[in-house]
Amino acid sequence: MGKWTRRAFITTGVLAGGAVIFGIAIRPGNRAAKLAGLVAGDDETLLNVWLKISPDNTVTAIVPHAEMGQGTHTTLAMMLADELDADWNDVRMTEAPAHEEYANYALAKGYLLEDPEFPGFLVDTVDGFFLLATKWAKLQITGGSSAVPYTGMLAMRVAGASARAMLLQAAADQWDKPVESLIAERGMVREIDGGLSATFAELAPRAAGVPAPSNPPLKTQEEFRIMGTSVPRLDIPAKTDGTAIFGIDAVVPGMKYATIRQAPVFGNAVKSVDESSIENMPGVRKVVTLDGAVAVVADGYWQAKQALDKLAIEFEKSDNDTREQSDIYEHFAEVLDAAKTNGEEEIDFASGDADAALAGAARRIDAEYRVPYLAHSPMEPLNCTAWLHDGRCEIWTGSQNPLGFAAEVAGALEIELEAVTVHNQFLGGGFGRRAFPDYAVQAALIAAEVPYPVKLIWSREEDTRHDFYRQATISRFSAGLDSDSKPVAWLNQFVDKHEPVEATRIPYAIDNQKIHYATSRTHVPWGYWRSVDHSLHGFFTESFIDELAHAAAQDPYEYRRDLLTDQPRFRDVLDLAAGKANWGAQLPENFGRGIGLQKSFGSYVAQVVEVEITDGKPVVRRVICAIDPGFAMHPDGLIAQMESGIIFGLTAALYGEISIHRGAVAQSNFHDYRMLRMNESPAIETHIINGGGKVGGGGEPGTPAIAPALVNAIYDATGYRIRELPISNHKLGPGGLESKDVA
Amino acid sequence: MTMITLTINGETRQLDVDPSTPILWVLREQAGLSGTKFGCGIAQCGACIVHLNGNPIRSCVTPVAAAANQAVTTIEGIAGARPHPVQQAWIDEQVPQCGYCQSGQIMSAVALLDANPDPSDEDIDLAMSGNICRCGTYPRIRRGIKRAAAHLRALQEDSSNG
Numbered sequence: 001m002g003k004w005t006r007r008a009f010i011t012t013g014v015l016a017g018g019a020v021i022f023g024i025a026i027r028p029g030n031r032a033a034k035l036a037g038l039v040a041g042d043d044e045t046l047l048n049v050w051l052k053i054s055p056d057n058t059v060t061a062i063v064p065h066a067e068m069g070q071g072t073h074t075t076l077a078m079m080l081a082d083e084l085d086a087d088w089n090d091v092r093m094t095e096a097p098a099h100e101e102y103a104n105y106a107l108a109k110g111y112l113l114e115d116p117e118f119p120g121f122l123v124d125t126v127d128g129f130f131l132l133a134t135k136w137a138k139l140q141i142t143g144g145s146s147a148v149p150y151t152g153m154l155a156m157r158v159a160g161a162s163a164r165a166m167l168l169q170a171a172a173d174q175w176d177k178p179v180e181s182l183i184a185e186r187g188m189v190r191e192i193d194g195g196l197s198a199t200f201a202e203l204a205p206r207a208a209g210v211p212a213p214s215n216p217p218l219k220t221q222e223e224f225r226i227m228g229t230s231v232p233r234l235d236i237p238a239k240t241d242g243t244a245i246f247g248i249d250a251v252v253p254g255m256k257y258a259t260i261r262q263a264p265v266f267g268n269a270v271k272s273v274d275e276s277s278i279e280n281m282p283g284v285r286k287v288v289t290l291d292g293a294v295a296v297v298a299d300g301y302w303q304a305k306q307a308l309d310k311l312a313i314e315f316e317k318s319d320n321d322t323r324e325q326s327d328i329y330e331h332f333a334e335v336l337d338a339a340k341t342n343g344e345e346e347i348d349f350a351s352g353d354a355d356a357a358l359a360g361a362a363r364r365i366d367a368e369y370r371v372p373y374l375a376h377s378p379m380e381p382l383n384c385t386a387w388l389h390d391g392r393c394e395i396w397t398g399s400q401n402p403l404g405f406a407a408e409v410a411g412a413l414e415i416e417l418e419a420v421t422v423h424n425q426f427l428g429g430g431f432g433r434r435a436f437p438d439y440a441v442q443a444a445l446i447a448a449e450v451p452y453p454v455k456l457i458w459s460r461e462e463d464t465r466h467d468f469y470r471q472a473t474i475s476r477f478s479a480g481l482d483s484d485s486k487p488v489a490w491l492n493q494f495v496d497k498h499e500p501v502e503a504t505r506i507p508y509a510i511d512n513q514k515i516h517y518a519t520s521r522t523h524v525p526w527g528y529w530r531s532v533d534h535s536l537h538g539f540f541t542e543s544f545i546d547e548l549a550h551a552a553a554q555d556p557y558e559y560r561r562d563l564l565t566d567q568p569r570f571r572d573v574l575d576l577a578a579g580k581a582n583w584g585a586q587l588p589e590n591f592g593r594g595i596g597l598q599k600s601f602g603s604y605v606a607q608v609v610e611v612e613i614t615d616g617k618p619v620v621r622r623v624i625c626a627i628d629p630g631f632a633m634h635p636d637g638l639i640a641q642m643e644s645g646i647i648f649g650l651t652a653a654l655y656g657e658i659s660i661h662r663g664a665v666a667q668s669n670f671h672d673y674r675m676l677r678m679n680e681s682p683a684i685e686t687h688i689i690n691g692g693g694k695v696g697g698g699g700e701p702g703t704p705a706i707a708p709a710l711v712n713a714i715y716d717a718t719g720y721r722i723r724e725l726p727i728s729n730h731k732l733g734p735g736g737l738e739s740k741d742v743a
Numbered sequence: 744m745t746m747i748t749l750t751i752n753g754e755t756r757q758l759d760v761d762p763s764t765p766i767l768w769v770l771r772e773q774a775g776l777s778g779t780k781f782g783c784g785i786a787q788c789g790a791c792i793v794h795l796n797g798n799p800i801r802s803c804v805t806p807v808a809a810a811a812n813q814a815v816t817t818i819e820g821i822a823g824a825r826p827h828p829v830q831q832a833w834i835d836e837q838v839p840q841c842g843y844c845q846s847g848q849i850m851s852a853v854a855l856l857d858a859n860p861d862p863s864d865e866d867i868d869l870a871m872s873g874n875i876c877r878c879g880t881y882p883r884i885r886r887g888i889k890r891a892a893a894h895l896r897a898l899q900e901d902s903s904n905g
């Protein structure tokens with residue numbers, strides 16, 4: 001079974017623990033009784049784990065992913081409904097409970113590994129970092145691999161197609177007609193040339209007894225009715241009237257509120273807490289000391305917060321207490337220097353002989369870039385409500401990884417995984433942060449100390465200071481140009497590699513390349529941040545190629561284009577973005593134009609920025625974005641994700657900086673960790689190419705190319721090359737740099 | 744604790760609270776209205792915006808005593824029999840992503856349109872720059888406001904013609 005097939009997929013599910021998994025027949029009496037009980041009500045037939053057909057003919061898609069705002073639920077439901085030929089108006093969504101059997105659905109690590117192409121199958125318009133986070137947490141959800149969301153997407157289609165085939169077969173059996181004479185359409189099966197028809201609901205009980213098809217045919221793109229259209233997102237109405245329930249909105253009768261202070265310096269423990277400092281404060285119920293943190297429980301959040309602010313807490317000291325951001329950068333530089341001499345460098349990618357080509361080149365260009373730590377800052381502060389009762393723990397929160405949270409909570413409380421129930425709510429932003437279960441574990445440990453449910457809410461200050469940060473790093477480049485100013489050698493050395501592996505790769509035809517890195521972990525916790533390593537390497541490589549173009553005195557767009565000899569999809573998005581931006585046309589005074597290109601999570605993206613320099617500050621006026629995701633499942637959703645990713649990336653490029661002072665994060669809230677606002681938000685145009693092939697992501701690919709496009713535009717306007725982010729640390733003038741590191 | 748009278752979304756309520764508690768927490772924890780959100784607690788993000796006598800205020804920094812015997816309107820209170828034109832425009836333009844900031848965005852937009860039925864881009868910048876959206880829905884918020892403004896003006900013309 002060397003090749004991953006749909007047949008194998010279905011079989012795998014059955015083998016991996018049960019019929020539960022892909023078992024088209026989940027019905028009372030089989031091994032999946034427990035699961036069936038979770039999702040099937042009276043009179044409902046559960047055709048398969050992915051969908052439920054109710055007596056009123058509504059089809060409920062059971063979506064294994066949290067809704068973070070990318071329209072994940074809608075897109076997954078579309079795929080299922082289209083293959084099923086359901087009536088879209090009768091499709092409902094429900095998120096799968098964090099239950100082991102649901103995680104198990106997944107699949108088939110073995111099969112993934114047997115299909116070398118599969119990891120590239122990034123059907124995620126979803127949360128790409130879910131997968132990385134799963135790996136990080138070493139959760140190894142049974143059958144769960146890094147590809148949960150992707151497979152989920154495919155599984156949706158297979159499930160829909162399987163169920164459709166079974167419904168058709170059920171009708172054929174019932175009417176004694178050949179299945180070829182029947183057709184499924186908008187929730188019905190009918191005879192093509194006759195009068196017989198029945199709803200899916202009428203056929204469902206019988207269909208549940210039909211054997212699962214071994215290899216249900218999936219629709220071709222031409223046959224899509226729902227996929228590829230921009231149906232209104234299912235989650236939006238509730239997000240306009242206050243009825244959407246986020247984790248922070250969960251209500252459990254009798255609950256109290258808690259808030260927490262963690263040791264400012266990562267890793268330091270609590271030395272002492274003087275509870276007399278908050279004696280008699282109103283509403284205060286309890287002080288709970290955890291590992292490196294102290295929480296106050298009170299009748300309301302405000303009371304807890306007031307008391308915590310007054311509470312005298314002393315933390316232990318450590319060697320990290322004197323660490324400054326400048327020490328960290330210095331250390332990075334030392335590690336990079338040392339790696340070259342002591343041989344501790346790791347080769348990331350090599351082709352040809354880059355050192356020799358550099359030595360023999362007509363010209364040599366060098367540059368060093370650096371980027372700071374970044375926080376996620378989801379709009380909803382971290383929170384979790386926990387209730388321990390009857391030997392069980394229930395939690396209400398917004399999680400990108402509900403089963404992982406359940407496992408961590410179970411571990412912390414030393415109870416069985418089955419004794420933990422996660423009620424996952426809407427996420428007020430995740431961006432990778434809500435894959436880390438620290439706040440859920442804290443809530444559970446606090447709840448373990450009291451006889452009532454507790455809602456733990458972090459302040460924004462804690463959120464900013466106790467994140468898992470996008471790494472700060474230094475990246476050094478050397479390139480050799482031949483006598484025609486074409487690059488013949490590309491050398492890149494940087495600190496710390498995470499994922500995805502290909503984030504450092506360039507699409508340009510340069511024969512001799514050496515990309516290598518040295519490892520230098522700091523005490524600052526690291527986490528997956530929207531687009532992960534692409535967020536920094538996109539900035540580095542697309543800035544440096546721009547520097548080469550200028551060194552060659554060539555147009556940066558043409559220079560890139562000439563180097564994309566075997567990269568038609570890169571070329572197409574580059575051409576589209578440049579064309580739509582009217583590249584080359586005269587711009588007003590003090591304006592500049594820059595371009596950036598990056599493929600990430602299976603999608604090719606090119607972006608052009610138009611910037612105006614006023615009062616020494618860059619004002620981004622317009623962004624033109626071209627994306628080829630293979631196929632846009634939901635074009636408007638993809639456009640929204642591009643807008644979102646661009647604004648996220650612009651925020652980081654312009655302002656994003658988490659710095660370490662005396663071992664702790666210096667920033668605390670939105671006044672010193674700034675976000676882009678409405679008045680700074682540019683006009684954004686997105687153009688989509690359905691280039692074919694595997695379907696790429698949407699949530700992350702909008703982010704990586706925007707920072708380089710912006711600094712390249714600033715260079716175009718001013719002649720000043722920004723090699724260190726954020727841009728707000730530089731003061732610009734029309735003639736170039738005026739001063740640096742302004743306060 | 745003190746008894747404070749507030750009119751919330753047209754309903755008069757007596758609440759036993761510490762008068763220095765920000766309105767945000769009274770709404771969320773005492774009044775059971777969780778549509779108003781906590782984002783920063785220091786008047787930076789706008790997630791907590793409600794109307795006090797029709798004017799947008801940041802409920803995270805406004806003590807409940809300052810609203811005593813006055814009218815507070817929250818996201819739950821702006822729709823009539825049908826969604827408010829701003830809410831409808833948000834659906835039509837598919838504005839929200841995670842949605843967490845949107846109560847505050849909508850309350851700011853409603854206040855803007857109450858004061859200015861035909862806002863320019865600059866007016867929108869001015870009125871909306873106190874609301875952070877981490878998901879970057881600004882381009883759609885701008886379109887949503889323009890759509891709602893056109894709808895509201897059409898409604899007004901209808902009523903003045905008819």
Ligand code: FES
Binds near residue numbers: 781784791801804
């Ligand atoms: S929570 Fe009030 S402005 Fe941010």
Ligand code: FES
Binds near residue numbers: 069428844877878
């Ligand atoms: S929609 Fe997520 S913060 Fe605005």
